[in-house]
Amino acid sequence: MSTTLLLLADGRFPAGGHAHSGGLEAAVTAGRVRDLDDLDAFLRGRLATVGLVSAAFAAAACAGGDIHTLEAGLDARTLSPALRKASRAQGRALLRAGRTLWTLPTAERELHHPVALGVVAAAAGLTPAEAALTAAYGTVTGPASAAVRLLGLDPYATHALVARLAPDCDAVAARAATVDDLPACSAPLLDIGAETHATWEVRLFAS
Amino acid sequence: MKATARITAVAEAGRTRLVTLRSETPLLVRKTGPSRADGEVEVHLVGGAAGPLGGDRLRIEVAVGPGARLCVRTVAASLALPGPRRAERASRQSPGDAQSTLDIHATVAAGGSLRWLPEPLIAAKGCDHVSRSLVDLESDASLTWREEVVCGRHGEDPGDASLESTVRLAGRTIMRQDVSVGPRAAGWAGPAVLGGGRATGTLLVVDPLWTEKPPEAAVLGPGAARMPLAGGPAAIAQAVGGDLREVRAALDRAFA
Amino acid sequence: MHPEAHTHPDPHPARNATGARALRIGIGGPVGSGxxxxxxxxxxxxxxxxxxAVVTNDIYTTEDADFLLRNGVLPADRIRAVETGCCPHTAIRDDISANxxxxxxxxxxxGPLDLVLVESGxxxxxxxxxxxxxxRQIFVVDVAGGDKVPRKGGPGVTTADLLVVNKTDLAPLVGADLSVMARDARARRGDLPTVFLSxxxxxxxxxxxxWVRGLTKE
Structure with a gap:
């Protein structure tokens, strides 16, 4: 546990996160998320799928895994082209920030967000387990923060929900940092919702 | 129960011939119907018993040779059920034994074509089932691959079921996804995953003709989309619906 | 790892005499100020x-694009919309990565550009x-917002490189005193320029x- 970890996981870290809802905007508009209970179920499903995959790839990248192999792995696991685009946009923003703060071992301008996170975490001196935790935490806090803005949910209640999810988040990160085969857990409605979202004329969030 | 079925199709003089049709209860393979005009041969898997049941280890091997064209269907949905109580008890000593598994390995050689269009898997209450599919395509092979899962029989909560799929083209993985439903899959019924839907499915199409340009992304309805894959001449339709009919209808019109 | 141990690459290379990148001017201001x-x-x-070219941070629709197309002689490929996740100020100030x-x-x-206008939400x-x-940044207020807006100050009014008091044609209709606005703006802004516009x-x-042309020649 270190200050650097807190810095990288901070929602105010300037890496473009505020403009992404992690699929929540699409779910809200489709009427699938209306209140705190819906958000709870949304976050649990997201953490168990995208969260685990992101955390595992972040850990693998942090451990020095081959960037191009990991990129291809995430391409194969991200069915929605809108989600691939969103992941790369966030990875690009993170690399921009990371490159300013630390020395990155790659000149790549754009990577999938989990890979970028692993690369930046390693450059910052963090461990693969910490990279996984940052990724898992981000998959939960991003949509939670978007929910406060989109649904006007009570910020205390929303943070209480995130606090209740903390043990699950820790467990996902721990599992992600130890798996041999990179997971591929799919959340069909996140893919389908992302494609729907991409067709809208007016979007408040980039994804 | 442990069983392996094997289907091997080769092209001979412009026609597809089945050189291997190996059945083993409960996986019975039957050639059905005459060859189509395009030379495609169709076989059906005929369920020889209920199941898969907990503890079953099933395996299907499909090989499509260069230029051969094969379509594989099943006559009915498979119903994943918990194992016999004796196996359940034994599994408490060695967890995992009560799980049923279906491993499918398919290879399609250059110029070959495989259409894998089985009926869905129904995850009955209490089941613990994993279907693993691995498809290896040589470059210039064509594939249509459908996977569907229904969450429980009518009015029933599902057991645990996972569909794990890997599709490789010329040795590179172009599609990899695991769909899990049931009590062990956190949030599976929630708005990020199935949103209360009782059925979900995918239809993957790999077509060498799309090398220049796969079909564009399209929203097919409130719970369905067609998406071009990143790694090859391929697109996948994915659907979530209240029942299988809804899912199948969306998948059927994805590439129509 | 010590951040001091290496030189810090600038995340957004500075504009230089050879025109390594376009001049970027931010245009901000309250909703409806024009x-x-x-x-x-x-x-x-x-x-x-x-x-x-233009980057817009507003809720941006085809209608807005059409407005710029019709009125601004600007093809659609010269306009980019940035989603701000309901936080327009974050996207231009705290986390500028998408912009x-x-x-x-x-x-x-x-290809090379001379000027990118970044319009805030x-x-x-x-x-x-x-x-x-x-x-550089331009802050736009309008007289219909009341002639006390410059007096209120705030970082936009106080520090913008150019303050634009817009819709002066409405001043008589809303009872705004332009001379009061000019005096207050001077008090708040010192030597920084203010222009009145209709x-x-x-x-x-x-x-x-x-003013913009002058900057591009600097």
Whole structure:
């Protein structure tokens, strides 16, 4: 546990996160998320799928895994082209920030967000387990923060929900940092919702 | 129960011939119907018993040779059920034994074509089932691959079921996804995953003709989309619906 | 790892004499003050002699694009919309990454540009652009918002490189005293320039366009 970890996981870290809802905007508009209970179920499903995959790839990248192999792995696991685009946009923003703060071992301008996170975490001196935790935490806090803005949910209640999810988040990160085969857990409605979202004329969030 | 079925199709003089049709209860393979005009041969898997049941280890091997064209269907949905109580008890000593598994390995050689269009898997209450599919395509092979899962029989909560799929083209993985439903899959019924839907499915199409340009992304309805894959001449339709009919209808019109 | 151990690459390379990148001007101000109309006027006036593009942070629709297309002589590929996740001020001040990406992509796709106008989403008097995103910023207020707006101050009014008091044609209708606004602006802003504008009377936004032209020649 270190200050650097807190810095990288901070929602105010300037890496473009505020403009992404992690699929929540699409779910809200489709009427699938209306209140705190819906958000709870949304976050649990997201953490168990995208969260685990992101955390595992972040850990693998942090451990020095081959960037191009990991990129291809995430391409194969991200069915929605809108989600691939969103992941790369966030990875690009993170690399921009990371490159300013630390020395990155790659000149790549754009990577999938989990890979970028692993690369930046390693450059910052963090461990693969910490990279996984940052990724898992981000998959939960991003949509939670978007929910406060989109649904006007009570910020205390929303943070209480995130606090209740903390043990699950820790467990996902721990599992992600130890798996041999990179997971591929799919959340069909996140893919389908992302494609729907991409067709809208007016979007408040980039994804 | 442990069983392996094997289907091997080769092209001979412009026609597809089945050189291997190996059945083993409960996986019975039957050639059905005459060859189509395009030379495609169709076989059906005929369920020889209920199941898969907990503890079953099933395996299907499909090989499509260069230029051969094969379509594989099943006559009915498979119903994943918990194992016999004796196996359940034994599994408490060695967890995992009560799980049923279906491993499918398919290879399609250059110029070959495989259409894998089985009926869905129904995850009955209490089941613990994993279907693993691995498809290896040589470059210039064509594939249509459908996977569907229904969450429980009518009015029933599902057991645990996972569909794990890997599709490789010329040795590179172009599609990899695991769909899990049931009590062990956190949030599976929630708005990020199935949103209360009782059925979900995918239809993957790999077509060498799309090398220049796969079909564009399209929203097919409130719970369905067609998406071009990143790694090859391929697109996948994915659907979530209240029942299988809804899912199948969306998948059927994805590439129509 | 010690951050001191290496030199820090600038995340957004500075504009230099050889024109390594376009001049970036932020245009901010409260909702309805006329930012989009000003951007359209500037495009119309400047497009003939400057290679320019626009990044918009507002809720941006095909209608807005059509508005700029019709009024601004600006093809659609010269306009990028940035989603701000309901936080327009965050996107121009606290986390500028999406705007930087948009600026860089415009230059990468269109070739060298002279000027990129970054229009903020309508916000309040406290929203300003980060110096990491833009080289200069214009803050637009309008007389219909009341003649006490300059007196209220706030970082936009106080620190913007140019303050535009817009819709002066409405002053008699809303009982706004332009001389009071001018006096208050001077008090708040010291030597920083303020211009009064009516796009009804001056559709070319002449004083603002002249100010921008002057910057591109620096």
């Amino acid at each position: 930012k989009t109309a000003l951007v359209a006027a500037l495009c119309r006036t400047l497009a003939a002699d400057l290679r320019l 930087l990406d948009a600026c860089e992509d415009l230059e990468a796709d269109l 309508g916000d309040n008097l406290t929203a300003t652009f980060s110096k990491g995103l833009v080289d 796009l009804v009377e001056d559709p070319a936004a002449t004083p603002v366009a002249d």
